[in-house]
Amino acid sequence: MLSAVVILPLSAVLAGEDEEDYGGLPPGAGRETTFDACNACHSAMLVAQQRLARDIWDETLDWMVEEQGMDALEPEERKQILDYLSTHLSRDTPR
Template sequence: MLARRMRRLLLPLAFVVPLGAWAETDPDSGLVIAEGWETVKSTCTACHSGALVTQNAGSRNRWEYLIRWMQETQGLWPLPPEMENTILDYLAKHYGPKEGARRAPLPPSMMPENPYKAAKQDSAG
C-alpha cells in the first residue's frame, strides 16, 4: 500500500533529466554558457539565429571550414586569430561531433574474407 504510493510518487521523477546533465544556456541565443560564449554570441548571431549554430555539430576542422565558407561566400568579416581561436575552442568543445555518430563503413577491400560466402553459394547453387 505504502510502496505503491511511493512508486506513484517516484516514477515521474525518473523522467526528470538529472540536474548535472543540464548545461546552462543563454535564453537569448541558446548557446551553452561557458568560456568564450559571449564572443561566439556577438560574432555568430549577427547575421542569423544562434539556433543555426546550436543545431550544428562538428569537429574543430568542420567549424573552421564553415567559418571559411561564410567568409568566402556569405560576407563574414575576417576574425582576429585570437578571437577565432576562442570561437573554435568553444564550438569544438560544446558543439563537437555528435557522440552517437558512427564512422563510415569500411570499404569492402579493407574487410576480412567472409568465410561463409563460399559455403552459402554452394548450398544455394
C-alpha cells in the first residue's frame, strides 16, 4: 500500500528567501501582507522607498482607499500593515 507523499510546492520552499521578491521591502512581521496589498497597482518598490511617520502612513492607507481605488482593508490586516510600515519604513529607517 502506498503511503501518502507530501510534496511542498517550490514556491513555499522559496518564500521569504529572497528580498527581491518583495520589491525591496525589508524583512519583518507583516511584510507579506503589505506586499500582497500594495504591489497590485504599483510596485512595492514605491512603498519601500518611502520613509514616513506612522500618522502619515495611516493617512496614506486612507488615501489609497479613498482616492486610488484600493479595496478597504480588514481592520486586522490594516493594523498589521500599518505596524509593518511604521516599524520598518519609519522616518528613522536608514535608506
